[in-house]
Amino acid sequence: MGRRKIEMKKVMDSSSRQVTFSKRRTGLFKKAHEIATLCGAEVAIVVFSPGGKPFSFGNPNVDSVADRFLNQEEEDNTDDRGVRRSGKVVERLNQQLADVVKNLEAEKKRGEVIAKALVKAETKWGLTIQERSHGELVKVKQSLEELHESVKARESDMEASSSLLLLANKPAKETKKTVAKSG
Structure with missing residues (x-):
């Protein structure tokens, strides 16, 4: 039968989706292991299954790679107790989060204004169209x-x-x- 090209779209059948997830996850982790071995790269992958269960792969381990990623812009930045402080990447991500939350709140207020205007229009004209x-x-x-x-x-x-x-x-x-x- 051989290999055939699979169209890239969401698998609708839940049991087929779970099987596809398991096979693809295994292949993804295998490729990550190969790149870590062949190139000496530090690799971390975190995947959540359709059911919400987390799976991870890391070389040397997920925590060290994630910590290095989050603190990549700072040098050895530890306090006097030897605890690593948040780096510039974490600060930047926190700022982005704050901006997104601010935009979300503004959109919620805008939605409330629109909803009030719709209610006012409906009461003014009686019935909706x-x-x-x-x-x-x-x-x-x-x-x-x-x-x-x-x-x-x-x-x-x-x-x-x-x-x-x-x-x-x-x-x-x-x-x-x-x-x-x-x-």
Whole structure:
């Protein structure tokens, strides 16, 4: 039968997904072991199964690789008791977390404002669009079209009035110039 290309998408059947996870996890850990052995690299992998169970592989071990990653930007930075302090990477990650939490709170507030506006709109107009009948929607459409025409007419009136005011002021200035020239 041989190897065949598998489309990269989520396996929908839960038992097949578990089997696929186990096989792929084993292959992933094997590759990580090979790169650690062949290249002398420090490797750490943490994988959570579809059921939520954690699996890890590390060379020399997961803790040392994770600690080195989290403190990679600082030199030997220990306090007087010999305890390693948080490095720049941890500080940067904490700042990113704080920014994300801040953005999340802002979006929650924005969502609350939108929800209040929707409630206000629903109480103002009565029913939502989905709850209205076709006839009611036609009437609402007609009233909106009438409002639109009314606004357009008012706009035209205002433009005409503005033009008349401009024309009315212009001849008065020209008349004064004509009187000044003839006198």
